Amino acid sequence: MKNIKLEVDIKFCSLDELTKDEQELVQAAIDATENAYARYSNFKVGAAVRLADGRIVIGANQENAAFPSGLCAERSAIFAAQSQCPEQAIVKLAIAAKNQNGLLSEPVTPCGACRQVVLEMEDRYQRPVSILLYGTNGVYCINSVKDLLPLSFVDSNMH
Secondary structure, three states, X not given: OOOOOOOOOOEEEOHHHOOHHHXXXXXXXXXXHHHOEOOOOOOEEEEEEEEOOOOEEEEEOEOOOOHHHOEXXXXXXXXXXXXXXXXXXXXXXXXXXXEOOEEOOOOOOOOHHHHHHHHHXXXXXXXXXXXXXEEOOEEEEEOOHHHOOOOOOOHHHHO
């Protein structure tokens, strides 16, 4: 038996250390939290994706009394982008969240289902999607969703 060690390199930086384009994307995610429908949890998440042509598409979580019927902000943004611009790869994703006390101090990470959807975008366009996870204390900068989803499952695994 042998052990396999998986390592992830995630940068943690302040908002002002990001590029202007990255700051703009994070701000779009923060602004998108206002579009959340979080009547039940009061946990509002905003996401913004930057497409290969530079456009930004936002999404926000949408809750429903029948809880499985809701949708996370990340998938909301990704599905909107893919519905409107299927020819455009998603190159970057920013996520921000707040509760009744305001923006979270620590970055929030995407759920497993959202990670799998981002992975599908990487697989579809054959390029990584970098991820910016915002908190008022700083931003996690991640090169690829594969860093959040090691030993991932994609289409090629079925062939």
